[in-house]
Amino acid sequence: MTTPHKDEFGNPVGHPVENWQGCEMPPRSDMVGDHVIVSPLDVARDAKQLFDANTTAKDGGRFTYLPTRAFEDLASYKIWLDGMTSTNDPMLHAIIDKATNKAVGVAAFMRIDPANGVMEIGNINYAPALSQTIGGTEAMYLMMKRAFDELGYRRYEWKCDDQNAPSRAAAARYGFTYEGTFRNAIVYKGRNRDTAWFSITDTEWPAIRAAFEAWMSPDNFDETGRQRKRLQDLRK
Template sequence: MPEINQHGQIVNDTVPDWKGAGVLTRTALNGRFCRLEPLDASRHAVDLFEAYALGDDSDWTWLASTQPASVAATAEWLQDKVADDGLVPFAVIDLRTDRAVGLVSYMAIERLMGSVEIGHVTWSRKMRNSAMGTETVWLLLKNAFAHQYRRLEWKCDSMNVASRKTAERLGFVWEGRLRQKLVRKGRNRDSDMLSILDTEWAERDAELRGWLAAENFDGEGRQVKRLEEFRI
């Protein structure tokens, strides 16, 4: 609870015994629909090039990157992420085929503050109409909160309505818009900021677990109940 300090000022909650969050390592995270595997340019380039080739430039409009034109270009793009010490990058592996179908990273990692962002979200069309996207984010949230992070962030272009709706569906709370945050591909980008806090995680976790449970899918893999129906 906020309190009055010795100067008569209102100060915010204390964080008892705070020593910072843990190190997020490049270690596989396993789910029922997918596995998050530490990104490896040589191992994942062919799969991801083929997966992204099923789409077109419209899939890349709001991303910093452009669609790689070859396996070699895909490998170079992936290697840049692998070599970036500020990222913890993963390939999303479809457990039905054991092939990479997307990528995602932890980024903006602030251990001392207990804050981290889920970013570089680059799904292929092989992930559409599947539970893999939801499970991927749940695995990342679960892992980060287990490492004592207090805040998980999601940022997106304010024009990328689908990304914001996805985040809100997953339980992220919209906090506001950072105006003129970036210039991307020659255009202004205002960034929408959303987050989930550690104090909210138990409820979000229960909702996501309920939606991902085997009994929530029929014999053809279709959801029985929408995620919003599990909201407490």
């Protein structure tokens, strides 16, 4: 157990953060990986590709835990995207498959707090073409790398509906630590949401980054593309 820091009055306090001056807002520039490009969303460029990619799903179940329902037509989807891209927070990104050069998912930096070095990843929606792919994992890695390595953020958050088992599992797989559930946190779609909170801190990031990079290595996949080691096992 570490000895707590104390102030001049002998009261226990948090450890010092030397020379802290805050962080910058994320830039509106591409994050380029081997499989995907995570790019600030351009409605004219991305809307139709994203809409078409989502229509390949068998139903609208991917939107169950998102703030909106599945969009019935491209026009309504564009209106929503126009609103989402009109400000810097949330900062919505398209995830573009390098093999096809098509947008197949979205994710946003949001609740960005440069003064304290905290941001959240949210509004994640992967179309079937991106789900359970190396590129889908790489997209999360690239966004974390921007937050921690490029910008020096101290805390990176993931929040989801407590009932959203796939999202909770994804957070655990990516290395987020569960911190607790905020009860009666939100009312959306006419129902209550208890919100599960997860985070990664800057001190945890180096080990998590190493696991991502080991998992994405070509050596970790056999001739059929099957992984040899799971991402979560590489952190042990």
